Amino acid sequence: MGRLSKLARWVGILGGVGGALWVVRDRFISLTLPREPEPPTFRTAPTSTDARPKAGDDLTAIAGIGPVFAERLAAASVMSWRGLAERSATEIAQITGASESRATGWIAEAAHRASGEELPG
Numbered sequence: 001m002g003r004l005s006k007l008a009r010w011v012g013i014l015g016g017v018g019g020a021l022w023v024v025r026d027r028f029i030s031l032t033l034p035r036e037p038e039p040p041t042f043r044t045a046p047t048s049t050d051a052r053p054k055a056g057d058d059l060t061a062i063a064g065i066g067p068v069f070a071e072r073l074a075a076a077s078v079m080s081w082r083g084l085a086e087r088s089a090t091e092i093a094q095i096t097g098a099s100e101s102r103a104t105g106w107i108a109e110a111a112h113r114a115s116g117e118e119l120p121g
Contacts, residue, residue: 057079057081057082057113057114059073059081059084061113062081062110062113064102064105069096072095072096072097073095078092081110081111082114084110085107085110089101089103089104089107090103092106092107
């Protein structure tokens with residue numbers, strides 16, 4: 001046997017022993033680690049998931065008013081259909097960032113809902 005073949009055999013043996021030690025090392029380490037980490041705990045009070053005020057009419061029932069526009073209106077103290085119907089289209093457009101024509105439609109629908117009339121269509 002030549003020197004090169006002896007060297008190759010020793011490298012193979014050492015590699016095999018190293019690989020076996022690596023496998024055993026991973027098994028022992030995994031036994032000492034906790035299975036599931038503890039979930040974090042926070043000391044905060046639970047908050048409401050709904051930022052809209054609880055009092056008043058549901059403004060999202062009006063076509064085109066979603067949660068974002070309803071929150072903007074509530075921030076300006078517009079929380080009922082009557083309150084919306086009593087405002088001008090310009091004022092509602094400024095509060096919500098919508099167009100005046102869109103605000104005009106909202107005001108008309110809010111007036112119908114506030115009066116209790118049946119909505120057309």
